[in-house]
Amino acid sequence: MPYVVTQSCCADASCVVACPVNCIHPAPGEPGFGSTEMVYVDPAACVGCGACATACPVGAMVPDAALTTKQLPFLELNAAYYDAFPHADRTPVALVPPQRRLARPGPFRVAVVGAGPAGLYTADELLKHPEIAGVDVYDRLRTPYGLVRHGVAPDHASTKLVTRLFEAIERQPRFRYFLDVEVGAPGAVTLADLKAHYDAVVYAVGASADRGLGIPGEDLDGSLPATALVGWYNGHPDQQDLTVPLGAMSNPSGRAVVVGNGNVALDVARVLARPVDALERTDLAPGPLEQLRASTVREVVVLGRRGPAQAAFTVPELIGLAALDDVDVVVDADPALLTGDDQRSTLLREIAERPVDPASGRRRIVLSFAVSPVEILGEDGRVTGVRVVRNRLVGGADGDVRAVRAEATDETHVLDAGLVVRSVGHRGRPVAGLPFDERTATVPHNRGRVEPGVYVVGWIKRGPVGFIGTNKTDAQETVDTLLDDLDAGLPAPSGTDADIAALVARRHPDAADLAAWQRLDAAERERGAQAGRPRAKITDVAEQRAVATPAEPRRRRSLLRRTLSATA
Numbered sequence: 001m002p003y004v005v006t007q008s009c010c011a012d013a014s015c016v017v018a019c020p021v022n023c024i025h026p027a028p029g030e031p032g033f034g035s036t037e038m039v040y041v042d043p044a045a046c047v048g049c050g051a052c053a054t055a056c057p058v059g060a061m062v063p064d065a066a067l068t069t070k071q072l073p074f075l076e077l078n079a080a081y082y083d084a085f086p087h088a089d090r091t092p093v094a095l096v097p098p099q100r101r102l103a104r105p106g107p108f109r110v111a112v113v114g115a116g117p118a119g120l121y122t123a124d125e126l127l128k129h130p131e132i133a134g135v136d137v138y139d140r141l142r143t144p145y146g147l148v149r150h151g152v153a154p155d156h157a158s159t160k161l162v163t164r165l166f167e168a169i170e171r172q173p174r175f176r177y178f179l180d181v182e183v184g185a186p187g188a189v190t191l192a193d194l195k196a197h198y199d200a201v202v203y204a205v206g207a208s209a210d211r212g213l214g215i216p217g218e219d220l221d222g223s224l225p226a227t228a229l230v231g232w233y234n235g236h237p238d239q240q241d242l243t244v245p246l247g248a249m250s251n252p253s254g255r256a257v258v259v260g261n262g263n264v265a266l267d268v269a270r271v272l273a274r275p276v277d278a279l280e281r282t283d284l285a286p287g288p289l290e291q292l293r294a295s296t297v298r299e300v301v302v303l304g305r306r307g308p309a310q311a312a313f314t315v316p317e318l319i320g321l322a323a324l325d326d327v328d329v330v331v332d333a334d335p336a337l338l339t340g341d342d343q344r345s346t347l348l349r350e351i352a353e354r355p356v357d358p359a360s361g362r363r364r365i366v367l368s369f370a371v372s373p374v375e376i377l378g379e380d381g382r383v384t385g386v387r388v389v390r391n392r393l394v395g396g397a398d399g400d401v402r403a404v405r406a407e408a409t410d411e412t413h414v415l416d417a418g419l420v421v422r423s424v425g426h427r428g429r430p431v432a433g434l435p436f437d438e439r440t441a442t443v444p445h446n447r448g449r450v451e452p453g454v455y456v457v458g459w460i461k462r463g464p465v466g467f468i469g470t471n472k473t474d475a476q477e478t479v480d481t482l483l484d485d486l487d488a489g490l491p492a493p494s495g496t497d498a499d500i501a502a503l504v505a506r507r508h509p510d511a512a513d514l515a516a517w518q519r520l521d522a523a524e525r526e527r528g529a530q531a532g533r534p535r536a537k538i539t540d541v542a543e544q545r546a547v548a549t550p551a552e553p554r555r556r557r558s559l560l561r562r563t564l565s566a567t568a
C-alpha cells in the first residue's frame with residue numbers, strides 16, 4: 001500500500017529523512033529540491049510503513065487506498081515524477097546527519113526577528129546545538145507564525161497543521177518570545193540593542209509589501225493588493241478596516257478580477273467565489289466572514305498574462321481547485337494555447353472540456369490566459385472595470401517556460417468589475433540598519449551572512465518564492481553560516497540575557513511572551529469551538545492584549561481567601 005504525497009505538501013523534506021527505503025524525491029541535495037512544487041513517493045519502491053506520514057507536519061502523506069476521489073490525480077502525479085526521473089540508486093540518504101559540534105563552547109545567544117516559518121525553522125536549527133544557550137524570537141505582532149496565520153488560505157486547513165511543529169519548536173526550554181515588539185520602530189528596541197545583547201541576530205522579516213502594476217487607475221477605491229485582501233480575510237490586525245466592494249451597491253457587476261495567476265491568486269479567487277458555508281467552517285476572520293456572507297460577487301476572473309503552460313500556480317493547487325464541487329471553474333484560452341502535453345496544460349484542457357451547467361447557480365472562477373490589464377477604469381473614484389489587452393506569446397522556442405514573453409496586441413476589451421485585486425507577487429521592505437537591493441527587494445547576503453553577526457533567512461533573503469517547508473533548508477544554510485562565524489570568533493555581547501529582558505520590558509510594556517500567546521490561542525480556539533469553527537481569530541490588538549493578560553493575582557488571592565473562609 002504505497003503512500004502518496006497530496007496537495008498540502010510543504011516540501012520541508014521531513015518525510016524524506018524519515019523514509020527508510022529512500023523512496024521520496026527529490027531529496028535535499030538532489031537537482032530540483034527547493035524549486036520542485038512538491039516531493040513525490042515512488043509507488044514501486046514504497047513499503048507502506050507510514051514513517052513519512054508520521055514525520056509530515058501537514059498531513060500530506062496518504063496511503064493510496066485512503067485517497068478520496070478528489071485526491072486520485074495525485075496518484076498519477078507521484079508516479080509520473082519517477083517516469084521522468086527514475087531513481088535507480090536506492091541507497092538510503094544519510095538518515096541522521098552527524099551532529100555538528102561547535103569548536104567554541106559558548107554559551108551563545110541569538111535573536112531572531114520575525115516569528116514566521118523562516119524564523120521558527122531557524123530557531124529550531126539553532127536549538128539543535130547545545131552551545132546555543134538561548135534563542136529569543138521577536139515579532140511586531142502579538143501572534144506568531146507569520147504567513148501561516150495571515151497568508152495560508154483559510155480553506156487550506158491541512159497546510160495549517162504545520163503550526164503543530166511550530167508549537168513543538170516554541171515549547172523548547174531555551175526558546176523565548178518577545179511578541180508585540182517591532183524591532184527598529186521609533187522608541188523600540190533597535191538592531192544596535194540586539195547586537196549589544198546577542199552573539200548574533202537573524203532577520204526573518206519576510207516580504208510584506210506588494211508589487212504594483214504601473215497602470216492608470218491603480219489607486220481607485222476597489223483596487224487592492226492581494227497582500228491586503230489576504231491579510232483582511234485572515235484577520236491581520238492592520239487590514240481589518242479594508243473596504244472590499246462585495247455587495248450589489250459597491251460592485252453592481254457582481255464580478256471581481258484578480259491580476260496574476262500564482263498560488264496566491266488562486267487562494268484569493270477561491271475565497272471570493274466559494275459559498276460561505278464552505279468558509280464558515282474555517283478560521284477565516286469573523287468580520288470579513290460576515291461581509292463574504294453578504295457578497296453578491298458571482299464571478300472571479302483570474303488574468304494570466306502568459307499561456308497555460310507558463311501559469312505561475314502549481315499543479316497540486318490546480319488539482320485542488322479543479323476538485324471543488326461548490327464552484328465552477330472555467331478556462332478561457334485560445335484552444336491553440338491548450339495543446340501542450342505538460343501537466344498544467346493537460347489538466348487545464350480537461351477543465352476546459354468540462355460541461356458547465358449555467359442553471360446550477362454556482363459561482364464561477366474563470367482562468368483567463370494571454371491577457372493583461374492596461375487600465376483600471378472608474379467613476380467617482382471607484383473601480384468600475386478593467387481594460388484588458390490580448391497578448392501574443394513570443395520566445396521560449398527551446399521549451400524554456402521562463403523565456404516565454406507576453407507581447408500586447410492591439411485587441412482590447414473591457415471587463416466590468418467593482419473589485420480588482422493585483423496578485424503579482426510580494427516585495428520585501430528595507431530593514432533599518434541593513435543594506436537593501438531595490439531591484440530584488442532583498443537584503444544582500446552571502447549564504448545568509450549580511451555581515452559577521454547579522455544574518456537573513458526566508459523571503460527577505462531569497463525573495464518571495466517557495467513553500468513553507470522551503471524555509472527549513474534555507475534556515476539550515478543561514479544557521480550553518482552563523483555557526484561558522486561563531487566558531488571563527490565573533491565579538492562577545494556586552495549585555496546579558498537579563499539586561500535585554502529588562503530593556504524590552506522598559507521600551508515595550510505590552511510585550512507578550514509564550515504564555516501570553518498560549519492564552520490568546522486558547523481564547524481563540526474556545527470562541528471558535530462555540531461556533532463550530534477551528535478558531536475565531538481575535539483581530540483587534542487591544543483585545544488581543546486584554547485576552548492575553550493573566551487574571552489579577554490579587555483578585556485570585558481574595559477569591560481563595562473567600563473560598564477558604566466559606567469552607568472554614
Ligand code: NAP
Nearest residue numbers: 260261262263264265305306312423424425426464465466
Ligand atoms: P508568484 O507565484 O510569483 O505569481 C505572480 C504572478 O503575477 C505570476 O502569474 C506573474 O506572471 C504575475 N505578474 C507579475 N507581474 C505582472 C504584471 N505586471 N502583469 C500581470 N501579471 C503579472 O507569486 P504569488 O502568487 O504571490 O506566490 C508567492 C509564492 O508563495 C510562490 O512561490 C507561491 O507558490 C507560494 N505560495 C504557495 C501556496 C501553496 O503552496 N498553496 C499558496 C500561496 C503562495 P508571470 O509568471 O508571467 O511573471
